[in-house]
Each structure stands twice: as structure tokens, then as C-alpha cells.
Amino acid sequence: MTQQTTIHEVKAKAQAARAALPAMNRLTTAQKNVALLAMADALVREQDAIIAANKEDLERGKVSGTSASLLDRLKLDENRIAGIAEGLRQIVELPDPVGEVLETFERPNGLHIEQVRVPLGVIGMIYEARPNVTVDAAGLCLKTGNAIVLRGGSAAIESNRRIVDVLRRALAGTDMPPDALQLIEDSDRRSVDAMLKLNGLLDVIIPRGGASLIRNVVENATVPVIETGAGICHTFVDESADPEMAARIAFNAKVQRPSVCNAMETLLVHRNFAAKHLERLLQPLAEANVELRGCEETRRLFPAVRPATEDDYATEYNDYILNVRIVGGLDEALAHIGKFGTRHSECIVTEDHRNAERFLQEVDAAAVYHNASTRFTDGFEFGFGAEIGISTQKLHARGPMGLPALTSTKYRIRGNGQIRG
Amino acid sequence: MTQQTTIHEVKAKAQAARAALPAMNRLTTAQKNVALLAMADALVREQDAIIAANKEDLERGKVSGTSASLLDRLKLDENRIAGIAEGLRQIVELPDPVGEVLETFERPNGLHIEQVRVPLGVIGMIYEARPNVTVDAAGLCLKTGNAIVLRGGSAAIESNRRIVDVLRRALAGTDMPPDALQLIEDSDRRSVDAMLKLNGLLDVIIPRGGASLIRNVVENATVPVIETGAGICHTFVDESADPEMAARIAFNAKVQRPSVCNAMETLLVHRNFAAKHLERLLQPLAEANVELRGCEETRRLFPAVRPATEDDYATEYNDYILNVRIVGGLDEALAHIGKFGTRHSECIVTEDHRNAERFLQEVDAAAVYHNASTRFTDGFEFGFGAEIGISTQKLHARGPMGLPALTSTKYRIRGNGQIRG
Incomplete structure (x- = not known):
């Protein structure tokens, strides 16, 4: 025409x-x-x-x-x-x-x-x-x-x-x-x-x-x-997280359906949690053929990880790829999410009530989770009975x-x- | 710079x-x-x-x-x-x-x-x-x-x-x-x-x-x-309108502060109302130095009116100028508003309950009035205690x-x- x-x-x-x-x-x-x-x-x-x-x-x-x-x-x-x-x-x-x-x-x-x-x-x-x-x-x-x-x-x-x-x-x-x-x-x-x-x-x-x-x-x-759309979603596993729950949530957020916008792209792990439980978090992901890219500290603790770049942290993979970064605590996790997040869905896994409330309050995103997979950001999962899309802007919806x-x-x-x- | x-x-x-x-x-x-x-x-x-x-x-x-x-x-x-x-x-x-x-x-x-x-x-x-x-x-x-x-x-x-x-x-x-x-x-x-x-x-x-x-x-x-902003607001005076109320509302909507977006730009008058009461509507406006521009029928009934063009109906004057058009009834008024309105504030003056409800339901505008001046579209008048502006779009606000x-x-x-x- x-x-x-x-x-x-x-x-x-x-x-x-x-x-x-x-x-x-x-x-x-x-x-x-x-x-x-x-x-x-x-x-x-x-x-x-x-x-x-x-x-x-x-x-x-x-x-x-x-x-x-x-x-x-x-x-x-x-x-x-x-x-x-x-x-x-x-x-x-x-x-x-x-x-x-x-x-x-x-x-x-x-x-x-x-x-x-x-x-x-x-x-x-x-x-x-x-x-x-x-x-x-x-x-x-x-x-x-x-x-x-x-x-x-x-x-x-x-x-x-x-x-x-x-x-x-x-x-x-x-x-x-x-x-x-x-x-x-x-x-x-x-x-x-x-x-x-x-x-x-x-x-x-x-x-x-x-x-x-x-x-x-x-x-x-x-x-x-x-x-609508873009989602670079994070899961932050805090020091006090229940290791079994953390592993379950991280696995679900990445693997249950990697191609969608509410899937996790970066896993942030508290240093003290990582020292004891990093393998428990990462081994199931590696076994599910998730390609892991990590910071140096992650790589020292779990060698089967390739180095992650700044670009990796800013990428929505929608695929079997995951960034892993070890952080000193909640503030460092919040700063990382503030820098690389797309304000879609973010999660903290923690048993510490104060940290959970700070995360829910301070993270600027459409959906902020405590102890649940980011994969729930969905009109049907929220009980709306329908979904025309997931708004990632702040006006209107x-x-x-x-x-x-x-x-x-x-x-x-x-x-x-x-x-x- | x-x-x-x-x-x-x-x-x-x-x-x-x-x-x-x-x-x-x-x-x-x-x-x-x-x-x-x-x-x-x-x-x-x-x-x-x-x-x-x-x-x-x-x-x-x-x-x-x-x-x-x-x-x-x-x-x-x-x-x-x-x-x-x-x-x-x-x-x-x-x-x-x-x-x-x-x-x-x-x-x-x-x-x-x-x-x-x-x-x-x-x-x-x-x-x-x-x-x-x-x-x-x-x-x-x-x-x-x-x-x-x-x-x-x-x-x-x-x-x-x-x-x-x-x-x-x-x-x-x-x-x-x-x-x-x-x-x-x-x-x-x-x-x-x-x-x-x-x-x-x-x-x-x-x-x-x-x-x-x-x-x-x-x-x-x-x-x-x-x-925010643009307002080509109409007042439709229906056949059954109370003549005194209609004149009061029309005068207020035009003259109380002509420079603002919720002021009236076009007055639509039912033919049967006009036959009896047009002068009562227009005389006070003319005396307040409002320049009247009207359709041919208006000009026959009230000669001190210049001809209105299609462009006039599409103009936000924000000034002491008013278009006047005689219409056959509610449907013609709705069609005119649908064509020339900017979806800001629209008013019907009528004693006919059914026509009032149809107007309130069918007019697509931010504020639709029955028997009140369009000048009330304002955050303070609505009781909000503040106003950052008047949104004329449909998203968000x-x-x-x-x-x-x-x-x-x-x-x-x-x-x-x-x-x-």
C-alpha cells in the first residue's frame, strides 16, 4: 500500500x-x-x-x-x-x-x-x-x-x-x-x-x-x-532467610517460566547467608541448566559461575540465565535494585520482620514481595480474573x-x- | 548557553x-x-x-x-x-x-x-x-x-x-x-x-x-x-428550562471569569425555548459587553448578533465572546457537543428529568452538569482543598x-x- x-x-x-x-x-x-x-x-x-x-x-x-x-x-x-x-x-x-x-x-x-x-x-x-x-x-x-x-x-x-x-x-x-x-x-x-x-x-x-x-x-x-512489559526482577536472600524457602523461591522465580517479564534475572545474596548456603541456592539452578553469571565473591564460593558484567545486571534475559551477586546487606541490595531494577517485581526472602518491612516500603516497584516468588505478578494470580497487561509505568495503572x-x-x-x- | x-x-x-x-x-x-x-x-x-x-x-x-x-x-x-x-x-x-x-x-x-x-x-x-x-x-x-x-x-x-x-x-x-x-x-x-x-x-x-x-x-x-487545560464548554438550555435559572447560569458561565478554561464558549438553545425566551438569555450578556456570534436562526430572533462560523464553534475564546446556536432538541445538542467539545465541562439546564439523566450519562466530558454553572470545575469548588490542574485526558486523572x-x-x-x- x-x-x-x-x-x-x-x-x-x-x-x-x-x-x-x-x-x-x-x-x-x-x-x-x-x-x-x-x-x-x-x-x-x-x-x-x-x-x-x-x-x-x-x-x-x-x-x-x-x-x-x-x-x-x-x-x-x-x-x-x-x-x-x-x-x-x-x-x-x-x-x-x-x-x-x-x-x-x-x-x-x-x-x-x-x-x-x-x-x-x-x-x-x-x-x-x-x-x-x-x-x-x-x-x-x-x-x-x-x-x-x-x-x-x-x-x-x-x-x-x-x-x-x-x-x-x-x-x-x-x-x-x-x-x-x-x-x-x-x-x-x-x-x-x-x-x-x-x-x-x-x-x-x-x-x-x-x-x-x-x-x-x-x-x-x-x-x-x-x-507494559520490561522486567529485570530481583530476589534478595537476606542473612536470616530460611535456606529451604530461599532455594525454593529462587528456583521458582527463575525456572518456572523464564521467558516472561516477572521471572527473576538477578539473585542478590547476603554475604553471611552465602557463606553457609550459597551452594544450596545455586546447585538446583545449575542442574536445571540455568547459566549462572556472578560477581567475584560468588565465583570463589561456587566456581561453576562465569563472571557477570555491569551489562549483565542491566539485561532482561527472559531465558535460562541468571546473575548472582553477593551483597553486604539490605542497603546494598536496595542500591543494586534501585540502579538496575525496572520497577516491575522485586522480592526479599527474610525472617527479619524489620528488614521485610523496609524492603516493602522502600523498593520502588509495581509489586514488592516478602517471602514469595516474583512470578505471582499476574492479573489471574492477583484474582482479577483477567489481565490486559502489566503496567510498568506509574500513571493511571x-x-x-x-x-x-x-x-x-x-x-x-x-x-x-x-x-x- | x-x-x-x-x-x-x-x-x-x-x-x-x-x-x-x-x-x-x-x-x-x-x-x-x-x-x-x-x-x-x-x-x-x-x-x-x-x-x-x-x-x-x-x-x-x-x-x-x-x-x-x-x-x-x-x-x-x-x-x-x-x-x-x-x-x-x-x-x-x-x-x-x-x-x-x-x-x-x-x-x-x-x-x-x-x-x-x-x-x-x-x-x-x-x-x-x-x-x-x-x-x-x-x-x-x-x-x-x-x-x-x-x-x-x-x-x-x-x-x-x-x-x-x-x-x-x-x-x-x-x-x-x-x-x-x-x-x-x-x-x-x-x-x-x-x-x-x-x-x-x-x-x-x-x-x-x-x-x-x-x-x-x-x-x-x-x-x-x-x-491540562483546553476547554470549549457548552451550556444547553432545554425546552423545559426555567428561564430565570437558564439566564443566571448562562451569564455566570460566560461572564464571571471569561479567561479560564471552565468558562462557557457556546450557548445551545432549544428552538421552542428560544422562541419565547431568547432575549431574556442574551440581553444581559450583550449588556455585559459580550460579543455574540450566532446561527442564522439566532440572528433572526436577536438581531444584534454577528454570524458564527464553524471555526468559531471550534474556538476557545477565553474572552468576552460567545457563540449562540439554536438546536432542535437534546440529540442535536449532544451531536454539537460531541463535535466541538473538548471534554472539559458541559451543562444542561432543564426541568426534564429524563433529558437531564441522558445528558449526564451520554456527554463524554470530565465534568457534566445539570442546572449549575460550568465554572464549578475546580479543585477548591469540588472540596479537594488544592488543585494542581484540571486534567482533560482520560488516563490517570x-x-x-x-x-x-x-x-x-x-x-x-x-x-x-x-x-x-
Whole structure:
């Protein structure tokens, strides 16, 4: 496509989404739930067409040499589609935050003011080649009365096109306007660039994907962004830590799923703990094929460790690699986390109540743990029943984002003729 | 200054502010209040030096032909300094939102999760030539445990430099680190440009000022921004409106203080109301020297009205000018507001309960009024006891922003060895 066509498509779809907002705003929770259930049913009913479109993506991917792990993320089969549809049905079960009155106050002049939750408006989602995100994001945004403009990765374009076609046709049989759900089909990078500047048409952009995708959005968007993702998470094993618990938490934080943002990248160990128990911490990790990189002191105590560099401490591996550093105590651990942490999830393992409270108070991160794995930073683990992403910024939402993170508020003020003096 | 010096100053000051965060984070509310009171006392004690510095700004302004109204905003005297100091003392009286636990939940696996309010971090304020904003913003940000980097207009540079010097010396005698308060002294435009890109050092930028200042910040910042300001506010006088009340509200919304963002710019009048009562609405406005611009129908009923253009409907006058348009009913009014409104403050005057509720529900704006002047959109009028600005965006905060808008949250999670399965 030419640049003009690209911008035209993006703008026209955002406008169509925006035009659907008044109708979205009038829907009851029951009407929205009926629409979501229709979407779930349609996905299952039309799964053959979706799987066929997905095959096209997979074959194109194989020809262009896409990695096996990426092809696996891209792949849809009956089981996965059933799981995706089930995800929509779970969103139906969640309480609808829209309309909730957060605060009510009566002013001395008789004005009655209430702050009420409303949809954000039009949400732009920019993400990579996971077609499940297409449905997931649509479900969460529509449940909260928003319109959504999806821009998925080009590797999944045939799958996304077919899925969105199925979902829009499903909506056509309900009270929800199909135009509330839009897919940018132009897979040119310029369609992303165009979205980032659509102030007035998009209310917010949520990027989901790797570091370079998120950096591009944060650095170039003029539309407000909710930043998600990057996590260089630490576990600090304090002097008084229970050795068995420390080993269990460290192992889980690194090995249970290394590819995700809440996995541990650096293990900080109190010098006096290390002197007695370092092997107990590191041996299971080494046996699980975790490549260990450590400070000199670590290497003296546990020789099977390569030297760690400053760059290593600043790297989100998302892989079977772990930095290990021995520190003199809590202050040194806090300084390390302050310097290298990305304010995502941080943990202290300790039996010392005062140190635990200082860590919980002083560490600046979305989620700070005492005696539990950082892997719990997740909307489902927190009991939100859903997750649109994990915010790593401080504005609007921080940490796992459930449905309320997809809402804004407005003030409704009722008077009887008040004027300002 | 050279470009290098500019960037160096901005970065060094943001780093110094950031380095003060751990100490800010350890302060109790009482310690923060002592610091604010010391600031208030110092302003009064050193008022002569501040007034002398302000004179330099005023004289430079006169020479360069600054308008009388701008010089008036810039001017400081004993009364105004007393008022500014009193503002700080009022902030002392406000409850401290930091540390407030917003939610607590216990998970089936025994994890105890609490969401607690924390400071945003380092806040960048970019504003124009009103030295009272320097103190006001400092007081609000420091009360909430944030560090602040101020960048005021060059016209007030001597005043700001002296004020910040006085405030920092006052802090030196308290537990609050003076480095939490920084002023960018380089008045080159490039210092603004540098601030806008300081991701990692600044957590948020709040612009306060005219449309072009805000547009520059929104369009060029990669740091998250809280947009404030622009208001094209409407009052819709419905068929059933009480004529006396409608005239009173319309007059107040336009004339009480036309220069501010919550003043009315366009009056929408139901055709049947206009047929009987248009003169009653417009005559007092005309007598108060409000220039009226209207649709053809308005002009037939009230000839002393110039024709209004589409551009007029899209203009924030902030002046004694008002557009008047006659509409067929609520739907036409809603469509006009949807097209030309800036989602700031909108009002319906009606005795029809159903129309009032539809307006309150369907208008997408920070503050929606039934039978009250839009001029009430203000942190003090809402009872917040303070206001850092009026957010016109939907992320994070919407409408008048009090102290809680200057906070973020974090999750504190307490466990006893939980790992994820």
C-alpha cells in the first residue's frame, strides 16, 4: 500500500470506532455480556475457517524462516480456539466496572457531585504475532464499553483478519455495534506510526510485545500510552532467610517460566547467608541448566559461575540465565535494585520482620514481595480474573491491569441553579 | 548557553531530584508538614529579596513590551506573597494520601496483597510566567512525597530563582532533602525539549499554561504527560428550562471569569425555548459587553448578533465572546457537543428529568452538569482543598486534580514461601 492508503485506512477505522462510542455507552452490562457470548460461540462455530487462515500464516512463516517457538505461539488449533472462547466466557462472568460510583460528595452550596467510572473511549492495541491477544484484548475492551482498534503483527495477519471478521459478524446479531471492533489490516510499519499520532481519535495506546515494539511506541506516540512489559526482577536472600524457602523461591522465580517479564534475572545474596548456603541456592539452578553469571565473591564460593558484567545486571534475559551477586546487606541490595531494577517485581526472602518491612516500603516497584516468588505478578494470580497487561509505568495503572484499568472516570454534578460567586 | 550546557543542567537537576526520592519516601506526614511550614515562613521572612527579584522581571518585561495583564500576573507584592504562603499552610492541613491502603486481598494460596498509594516519583512542571505556580506546585508535589523539577517561563526567571533559593534553604533546616526541589534556570526553549525526553529520570510531566505550551508538551514528550487545560464548554438550555435559572447560569458561565478554561464558549438553545425566551438569555450578556456570534436562526430572533462560523464553534475564546446556536432538541445538542467539545465541562439546564439523566450519562466530558454553572470545575469548588490542574485526558486523572492525582500505587505482597505452580 502507499503511505496515503495506510494513513487513510488507520484514520477511517479509528473514526468508525469512535463513532460507535455513543452506542457502546448506552449498552447495559447484560447486553455487553450477550455480545461477548455471541463472539465466543462464533469462534467455535467457525473454527475451521480460522484454522485454515491460520495455516496460511504458518506456511508463510515457515517459508520466511520463522523460529519454531514463534510458530508455536502463532498456531491455532481446535483446543486453542476452545481455550480462547472460554477466555471470553470468563470475561462475561467478571463484574462490569462501568457505572460504578467511586465517590459522592455534597457541597455546602448544595451541589451533588459524583465520580463515576466510564469507558476510556477508543483503545489502540499494538501487539505481535499471537492471535489469542486479538480476542482477549477485544473481549476486555468491549466488556468495559470501549471501542478497540487492533494492530497485530504481520505474521498473524490472515488469522487476525478471519478472527475479526467472525467476531464482527457475531456482533451484528447483538446490540453491540460491530464498528466498535476494528482491525488494521495494513501490515506496513507505517500503520503503527499513524496510530501513534491519532490524538483525538484514540484515547490510549497499549503496546504488548517485545522491548523494541514497546520502545517504539513509548518514544513516538503522542497519544497517551500505558507502558507494559520490561522486567529485570530481583530476589534478595537476606542473612536470616530460611535456606529451604530461599532455594525454593529462587528456583521458582527463575525456572518456572523464564521467558516472561516477572521471572527473576538477578539473585542478590547476603554475604553471611552465602557463606553457609550459597551452594544450596545455586546447585538446583545449575542442574536445571540455568547459566549462572556472578560477581567475584560468588565465583570463589561456587566456581561453576562465569563472571557477570555491569551489562549483565542491566539485561532482561527472559531465558535460562541468571546473575548472582553477593551483597553486604539490605542497603546494598536496595542500591543494586534501585540502579538496575525496572520497577516491575522485586522480592526479599527474610525472617527479619524489620528488614521485610523496609524492603516493602522502600523498593520502588509495581509489586514488592516478602517471602514469595516474583512470578505471582499476574492479573489471574492477583484474582482479577483477567489481565490486559502489566503496567510498568506509574500513571493511571501500575502492575497487573484488570478491567478497571480500562476505564476512566467522569464527574456528574447535579444542581438547582447554582452559580459561582 | 550552548545546547550541551542546557541538556547537562536539565539532566543533572533531574538526577539530583531522583536521588532525593529514597529520603522523601522515608518522611512521615508530620515531617513533610514541618518542611512545608518552614517554606511558608521563609517566603514571608525573605519577601523583600523576592520582591526585589520580581522587580527585575517586571522591568525587563516592561522594556520588552509585555502586556499589562501579563505583567499583573507576574507581579509579586507583600499581599500576594502572604497569600502564596497561606496556600502552603492550607496544603499542610490536607490529609496525606501517601501510605493509604486502597485495597487488601487474601488469595487462596495465603498470599496477602495490599495496594498502597505511593508518590509518583519525580514530577516535571512546565508552566508560564506566574511565580505563584512555582510555590503552589512545589507544595503539592512535596506534600505527596514527590521530587519536582520546575521549569517556569523565562519572563519570571529572577522571581523563580529567588523563590526556589529561599525554599531550598528553608528545607535545609528540616528533614526534607532540598534536592527534592529543582528549578531549571536556563530559559532557553531547549531546556523544555530536554525535559520532554527524560524517560527514566522524570516519571511524569504536567504542563500548565496556554494552548501552544500544552500542544508542544503533548506532541513532543516521550515522558508520560498529564494534559491540562483546553476547554470549549457548552451550556444547553432545554425546552423545559426555567428561564430565570437558564439566564443566571448562562451569564455566570460566560461572564464571571471569561479567561479560564471552565468558562462557557457556546450557548445551545432549544428552538421552542428560544422562541419565547431568547432575549431574556442574551440581553444581559450583550449588556455585559459580550460579543455574540450566532446561527442564522439566532440572528433572526436577536438581531444584534454577528454570524458564527464553524471555526468559531471550534474556538476557545477565553474572552468576552460567545457563540449562540439554536438546536432542535437534546440529540442535536449532544451531536454539537460531541463535535466541538473538548471534554472539559458541559451543562444542561432543564426541568426534564429524563433529558437531564441522558445528558449526564451520554456527554463524554470530565465534568457534566445539570442546572449549575460550568465554572464549578475546580479543585477548591469540588472540596479537594488544592488543585494542581484540571486534567482533560482520560488516563490517570480526569477533571480537577487534588493531592491523590499526584500519587501512584504499588502492590505489597506478603507470603510464607509461596511459589507458582
